[in-house]
Amino acid sequence: MTIPTTASGNRGLQLEQNLIFEQDTPGMTAVDLPAAPKVSERLGEMKNSKPIGLPGLSEPEVVRHYTRLSQKNYSIDSGFYPLGSCTMKHNPRLNEKMARLPGFADVHPFQPISTVQGALELIDTCASWLKELTGMAAVAMSPAAGAHGELCGLMCIKSAHEANGQGHRKTILVPESAHGTNPATAALCGYAVESIPANAEGRVDVAALKAHLRPEIAAVMITNPNTCGLFERDCIEIAKVVHDAGAYFYMDGANYNAIVGRLRIADLGVDAMHINLHKTFSTPHGGGGPGAGPTVLSDKLAPFAPVPMVVKVGEKFEAEEHAGHGAAKQSYGRMKGYHGQFGVFVRAVSYMMAMGGDGLKQASGDAVLNANYLLARLSEEMTPAFEGPCMHEAVFDDRFLKGTNITTLDIAKALIDEGVHPPTMYFPLVVHGALLMEPTETESKATLDQFIASMLHLARKAKSGTAEAEFKNAPMLSPRRRLDETKAARKPILRWTPGAGDAAKQAAE
Amino acid sequence: MRYLPLNDTQRREMLGAIGVSSVDALFRDLPKAALASAKFSLPNTASEIEVERALGTMAAKNLNCGAGPSFLGAGNYRHHTPASMDYIIQRGEFLTAYTPYQPEISQGTLQAIFEFQTQVALITGMEIANASMYDGATACAEAVAMACRLTKRSKALVSGNVHPHYRDVTETTMKFLDVGVECLAPDPYGIEDLIGRIEPEHACVVVQTPGFFGHLKDYTVLAEAVHKAGALLIVCVTEPVSLGLITPPGRIGADIVVGEGQSLAGPMSFGGPGVGLFATREKFLRQMPGRLCGETTDEDGRRGWVLTLSTREQHIRREKATSNICTNSGLIALAFSTHMTLLGEAGFTRLAQVNHAMAVSLAEKIEKLPGVKLLPTAFFNEFAVMLPKPAAEVVEALAARKILGGVPASRFYPTYPELKNLLLLTATETNTAADIDALVGALKEVL
Amino acid sequence: MSQTRFTKDHEWIKIDGNIGTVGITQFAQGQLGDIVFVEVPAAGKTIKAGGEAAVVESVKAASEVYSPVSGTVKEGNAALPDAPETVNSDPEGKGWFFKIELSDLKELDGLMDQAAYEKFCAELA
Known part of the structure; x- marks a missing residue:
């Protein structure tokens, strides 16, 4: 049976929705405001005399617009999201409720310090949990996300080297398998980047690392567990050789959720690590952010941490907002407005308190158990890139597709029709045709079994040699089929412009 | 633990399928010494009620702005949040989705980003905008870095009317790139001469409108001088509601407009998370940082959206990327966009008018107080006033009366004695005539 | 007399007197996929052999085009930025990137x- 063509373009519950700019009722608004006092304007010469071009919609139209848009999205609330390296775990609504308490949400960053003692206590509480869990001396709370935390760590490292007469160290070592943010961050911090190779089992090659260490090396950035889902079991030795060479050990904490509550990274010899609160500590990804990337620091780096810092003086909290004074005497400065991602801290603390130390340990255990269960069961038809056990994510390569003409991308798109968000594809770069799966601890066995059934079904179908066209056409059942990314990039249309909708309408007809 | 679905029977079954005897066996690659030494002094799992009690107690220690009259600004503004906006951003399909890397099942987020990009471009008067940065201050630093790439120069000039956090973040970021940032002294009277300070080595000049001390200034002549010197004009906007009433930066010659969207995107939340706005001209597209969403079609020819021009970004370009940014402020951008959609042209201009009228109404009363001098002649919803005594003391005394009566400039400029008596006051649509009377009455007692 | 030479980075250079025309090979365009963006050097730019001369991007990858030889750029292919797809359809013809006056x-x-390059590609596949 073929899908009928409808006059509206809708397909049952899949409802088409024009841009807001195509729904304009001039003069309409969904926000009524109280009357303004009668005064004479004081805008000088800057009063705008021209229309802006925003469309007018009523409240019911706006609510329907966004409700329909939302229904075109996959989300962790609606289904399994095994997106490797992204940690798509359940986002408790308690976190949202806490962040909306007026005492947290309706607080201004520049109120007198005496009126925000609870807000500073919240930041201090979040910091205390992070320090206790990692065993590190200090934590810089202001980085806005993971990459920003990396920048914070490298800025501390550069400042420390300069303070110690080691300013000639201008190069950062980064494994080939690293997230793109690592080399990008190093460059943003004014460093040159050198790649170090992995060994055959997917880990940093300590001998190769040693060969790269020399007096110009400022630091080594290593993700641990690494992007292949494996723990760098030589990390203590790595820390030692790095320190012996006068460099610092930056650990990328993107995968910290696999080990949280089990060991303290201070015991691994780490000098700095960012923690993605939007991964390990369950704050929502929100379709791309916001996150928060508090960065824990060793005692060697702590003096250089950015402002602001929360300081406890007796029973009172203070905020050190200026570099060069008090606790921030050697601080390298400010890297984010205000007090960091406060609303994200509230959500993370809500989660930490709910989980407790015992719950966090159980969470990393279940995350690793779930990943190994996928690794074991999927190995029946698929080809693991590395020997297990893995940590919180399992990576497969595309050897199982050899000779089928079906690619990793095709498998991913077919999974969409199975009702699953595809795993991370083609990353890490060191694995050919990689499928990186991170189930997280918040999935039930029934969900994992359903996914395994879908995945094995697709792998068998791909190998059968009879379904190539079906794979190439996938997805068939999603709100949109494969989109033309080449067209989007060759002649970029990055905004709506008046009249452009007519052409789109014609195309749809 | 209620967030963890597995029970012990299932765990055993799964361990059996894996072929190991315990979960600990899966952690065999972790160093034994580190496992043994790990002792954590942390509380155990807590129920919802317990968490609510603990955090409720903490929250209650703060004086929230809604508890009394408040007049705080300095880059963070209290505006009314429409109920439907907060509902929409809490829909799980938006809240709990990842970055839209699989466009077939992310059209909702993508279309919302496309609409956001268009709205930001329209209100700033620019040609294109990205999908958001962390906040206004980091967006400002990114803009300076972008100007350096475009002009191949490595010096920047920052006005004394720029928010001190924007200035500080820019200075910090740039010093690690060996870019000299020349920051002019705070300019509460709005009299600095920027044009005379432009040098041929400058990649850009950074200004803010409305200025940090409230001044509304026409930067058209400055823009011409900046362009004549081969540099770019970066305009910061910390209060986007102003764009409902004043000439957009794009029309006075801005090359890059950055700003903070928080004021239209929900609660202040002690200053974060906000949403960095970033808009520029199409010819600078390739050097722009951050994600971009673009229009295209799917295999059936239906209109759709994808993330595009990703080769600028870190996950492809690595150390040659335009920025290291990955996670941005997606959900706050959605809140901003939803609010803009609810407002529409009529609501947005009306919101700006109400804000301005409340601020003028406040100014009319404040400037009559003995010894108080209003500094800007033209302003939007915020202005600096010189008091006859230290502003920090006045603010503390007002807080004791449950009035949050502005932000003292000394909070930002502790080393400038001449700013000690300077206070920043803001009024928005959330204030009432009674609030203003309460503040003015209290000031009469305190001053 | 003209001759064509190849680099390990998959650039070709066609020599005519002391002027070389440079582009990327059929093999390279196949590896990159649909080309969406090209940046060519301006006339007058001096480049060393192996130096970055141009940029070529597909949707998911970005590469530098390195100059096979040292010299001064005489002309960038002005038609290319507006029609990057030419690099896919005719990489070793209309899809040339720049002309360079060889200094050595x-x-x-x-x-x-040609023969050595074909062998080189065969080993990669």
Whole structure:
């Protein structure tokens, strides 16, 4: 049976929705405001005399617009999201409720310090949990996300080297398998980047690392567990050789959720690590952010941490907002407005308190158990890139597709029709045709079994040699089929412009 | 633990399928010494009620702005949040989705980003905008870095009317790139001469409108001088509601407009998370940082959206990327966009008018107080006033009366004695005539 | 007399007197996929052999085009930025990137001829 063509373009519950700019009722608004006092304007010469071009919609139209848009999205609330390296775990609504308490949400960053003692206590509480869990001396709370935390760590490292007469160290070592943010961050911090190779089992090659260490090396950035889902079991030795060479050990904490509550990274010899609160500590990804990337620091780096810092003086909290004074005497400065991602801290603390130390340990255990269960069961038809056990994510390569003409991308798109968000594809770069799966601890066995059934079904179908066209056409059942990314990039249309909708309408007809 | 679905029977079954005897066996690659030494002094799992009690107690220690009259600004503004906006951003399909890397099942987020990009471009008067940065201050630093790439120069000039956090973040970021940032002294009277300070080595000049001390200034002549010197004009906007009433930066010659969207995107939340706005001209597209969403079609020819021009970004370009940014402020951008959609042209201009009228109404009363001098002649919803005594003391005394009566400039400029008596006051649509009377009455007692 | 030489980075250079025309090979365009963006150097730019001369991007990858030889750019292919798809359809013809005046003809000796390059590609596949 073929899908009928409808006059509206809708397909049952899949409802088409024009841009807001195509729904304009001039003069309409969904926000009524109280009357303004009668005064004479004081805008000088800057009063705008021209229309802006925003469309007018009523409240019911706006609510329907966004409700329909939302229904075109996959989300962790609606289904399994095994997106490797992204940690798509359940986002408790308690976190949202806490962040909306007026005492947290309706607080201004520049109120007198005496009126925000609870807000500073919240930041201090979040910091205390992070320090206790990692065993590190200090934590810089202001980085806005993971990459920003990396920048914070490298800025501390550069400042420390300069303070110690080691300013000639201008190069950062980064494994080939690293997230793109690592080399990008190093460059943003004014460093040159050198790649170090992995060994055959997917880990940093300590001998190769040693060969790269020399007096110009400022630091080594290593993700641990690494992007292949494996723990760098030589990390203590790595820390030692790095320190012996006068460099610092930056650990990328993107995968910290696999080990949280089990060991303290201070015991691994780490000098700095960012923690993605939007991964390990369950704050929502929100379709791309916001996150928060508090960065824990060793005692060697702590003096250089950015402002602001929360300081406890007796029973009172203070905020050190200026570099060069008090606790921030050697601080390298400010890297984010205000007090960091406060609303994200509230959500993370809500989660930490709910989980407790015992719950966090159980969470990393279940995350690793779930990943190994996928690794074991999927190995029946698929080809693991590395020997297990893995940590919180399992990576497969595309050897199982050899000779089928079906690619990793095709498998991913077919999974969409199975009702699953595809795993991370083609990353890490060191694995050919990689499928990186991170189930997280918040999935039930029934969900994992359903996914395994879908995945094995697709792998068998791909190998059968009879379904190539079906794979190439996938997805068939999603709100949109494969989109033309080449067209989007060759002649970029990055905004709506008046009249452009007519052409789109014609195309749809 | 209620967030963890597995029970012990299932765990055993799964361990059996894996072929190991315990979960600990899966952690065999972790160093034994580190496992043994790990002792954590942390509380155990807590129920919802317990968490609510603990955090409720903490929250209650703060004086929230809604508890009394408040007049705080300095880059963070209290505006009314429409109920439907907060509902929409809490829909799980938006809240709990990842970055839209699989466009077939992310059209909702993508279309919302496309609409956001268009709205930001329209209100700033620019040609294109990205999908958001962390906040206004980091967006400002990114803009300076972008100007350096475009002009191949490595010096920047920052006005004394720029928010001190924007200035500080820019200075910090740039010093690690060996870019000299020349920051002019705070300019509460709005009299600095920027044009005379432009040098041929400058990649850009950074200004803010409305200025940090409230001044509304026409930067058209400055823009011409900046362009004549081969540099770019970066305009910061910390209060986007102003764009409902004043000439957009794009029309006075801005090359890059950055700003903070928080004021239209929900609660202040002690200053974060906000949403960095970033808009520029199409010819600078390739050097722009951050994600971009673009229009295209799917295999059936239906209109759709994808993330595009990703080769600028870190996950492809690595150390040659335009920025290291990955996670941005997606959900706050959605809140901003939803609010803009609810407002529409009529609501947005009306919101700006109400804000301005409340601020003028406040100014009319404040400037009559003995010894108080209003500094800007033209302003939007915020202005600096010189008091006859230290502003920090006045603010503390007002807080004791449950009035949050502005932000003292000394909070930002502790080393400038001449700013000690300077206070920043803001009024928005959330204030009432009674609030203003309460503040003015209290000031009469305190001053 | 014209001759074509190849680099290990998959650039070709066609020599006519002391002027070389440079582009990327059929193999390279196949590896990159649909080309969506090209940046060519301006006339007058001096480049060393192996130096970054141009940029070529597909949807998911970005690469530098390195100059096979040292010299001064005489002309960038002005038609290319508006029609990057030409690099896919005619990489070794209309899809050329730039013309360069060679400062040292001897540098050509270090490059591969057609047969050597074909062998090189066969080993990669």
